[in-house]
Amino acid sequence: MSTVSEIEAGTNAGTGATEAVTPPRAGAPAPFGAAELAPRARFLPSLAAVYRAQLSRARVARIPLLFVATFQSVGIMILMRGVVDGGNEARAVVAGSSVLVVAFVALNLLAQYFGQLRASGGLDHYATLPVPPASVVLGAAAAYASFTVPGTLVTAGVGCALFGLPMGNVWVLAAVIPLAGAALAGLGAALGLLAPRPELATLLGQLGMSAALLLGVLPSERMPAAISYARDLLPSTYGVEAFARTFDAHPDWAAVVRDLGVCAGVGIVSLAVATWAYRRAAVR
Numbered sequence: 193m194s195t196v197s198e199i200e201a202g203t204n205a206g207t208g209a210t211e212a213v214t215p216p217r218a219g220a221p222a223p224f225g226a227a228e229l230a231p232r233a234r235f236l237p238s239l240a241a242v243y244r245a246q247l248s249r250a251r252v253a254r255i256p257l258l259f260v261a262t263f264q265s266v267g268i269m270i271l272m273r274g275v276v277d278g279g280n281e282a283r284a285v286v287a288g289s290s291v292l293v294v295a296f297v298a299l300n301l302l303a304q305y306f307g308q309l310r311a312s313g314g315l316d317h318y319a320t321l322p323v324p325p326a327s328v329v330l331g332a333a334a335a336y337a338s339f340t341v342p343g344t345l346v347t348a349g350v351g352c353a354l355f356g357l358p359m360g361n362v363w364v365l366a367a368v369i370p371l372a373g374a375a376l377a378g379l380g381a382a383l384g385l386l387a388p389r390p391e392l393a394t395l396l397g398q399l400g401m402s403a404a405l406l407l408g409v410l411p412s413e414r415m416p417a418a419i420s421y422a423r424d425l426l427p428s429t430y431g432v433e434a435f436a437r438t439f440d441a442h443p444d445w446a447a448v449v450r451d452l453g454v455c456a457g458v459g460i461v462s463l464a465v466a467t468w469a470y471r472r473a474a475v476r
Contacts, residue, residue, distance in 0.1 A: 238323040242331025261296035262343035286351030287436035288409035295404035298377040306384025307393025319474040333377035361438035371455035372431030378462025385469035
């Protein structure tokens, strides 16, 4: 928050000075009482400031929702335990339920947040600050994705215990959570910023989370071919596949890295689209 406050203070001071005093010649000392315009904030300090602000603001409000997301995923695994015994289907259920926590927060809640921010005029506050638009989008996305870490770990642990899966490679979630979270958060932010009304942003976020639920948790072997193609278009699918592969006795790490690479590529594209949507919404 200190960086944002300094930016605001510097901007206000600089604006007042330029209206009242003629800018000095190059190399000449500034007249008494004049203040120079504050330099544009750098990307990384701006990103850190937005991240800390969003994290502190959403901490109290999002913890109950994170509990709901975790409880929902654990409940799905308990229901599927009566249908699935083990094998590839159990791996898909556990991996899909774990990534579903990320989808609930990064996709659903972030779409709602940016939709409400645009409707209430909250984007005007960020638009007046000399901060890069990418830092606003990335800072908010990173803050929301941070809330998914405890729920994802709890869901993965409970799922492994329910289905008797090994937990030796659960550490791969350290890569799955940020990469899948970036892809889903960028998509959620873009939906919220492009939706003309906040109600539509909420609807789109709910539909995206439902797609992650149906296409990510259910075993792909039991899906029709047309739905399997739609599953390949969902960014969270590759995070699910990467995590599910680690439950094998001898994981194919090349395939795991490939799936994570797809998540990273989709994340870059989706965050770039969200940044463009932010610029588009901020100037309207």
